[in-house]
């Protein structure tokens with residue numbers, strides 16, 4: 001799989017070696033309740049209808065995530081919204097999954113790294129994360145994401161980590177180095193949308209967030225491709241499942257067979 005690895009334009013944080021378990025999670029719509037890029041596109045860019053059509057075109061394979069997502073964000077910048085203004089708006093409007101703080105605290109206390117793997121832009125994620133979990137925890141959490149290019153005329157565009165990949169950021173490249181370790185950890189991945197398609201099949205235990213707004217794109221993708229996953233509504237539910245695997249009470253196969261947390 002790694003022979004087709006796209007070249008990365010951005011650095012990676014060091015791989016956490018000698019861990020028994022590692023959590024990798026999407027940011028937008030998974031750790032947060034609302035996707036910040038969707039929020040910007042819907043409210044400041046070309047609007048929800050066109051954005052949803054773009055998501056569904058990605059899901060059906062008509063457009064790459066990279067190209068459709070680039071267009072969505074360009075619609076925000078071309079409507080005159082500067083990047084700093086977008087950060088301010090998102091800090092005021094984006095909220096954390098109600099169970100994430102507790103989940104993160106438990107992982108930290110049990111020597112389980114939590115890594116954010118996102119198709120969003122690092123400066124936005126850092127600003128919103130520090131606002132939601134506090135500066136100290138925000139500094140401890142690795143973020144592997146895309147970045148932003150601010151142009152001399154103050155317009156901006158997304159800078160993709162993997163510009164040669166149709167995913168823009170191929171999230172499998174954050175997971176596969178763990179698989180290559182001599183004694184690989186068990187990998188939990190959490191996601192919700194089309195930006196997670198590149199990661200879905202590479203985790204040992206995949207959690208897919210059920211969205212109250214019905215935008216269950218990752219669940220649709222996994223179902224279409226026969227990728228086993230566990231549907232969850234928030235991290236407080238997921239914590240019990242992760243604990244049962246970490247404590248050895250259940251195997252990944254057992255929790256994946258259940259398919260859903262009731």
Ligand SMILES: [Mg+2]
Nearest residue numbers: 026028029193
């Ligand atoms: Mg997401």
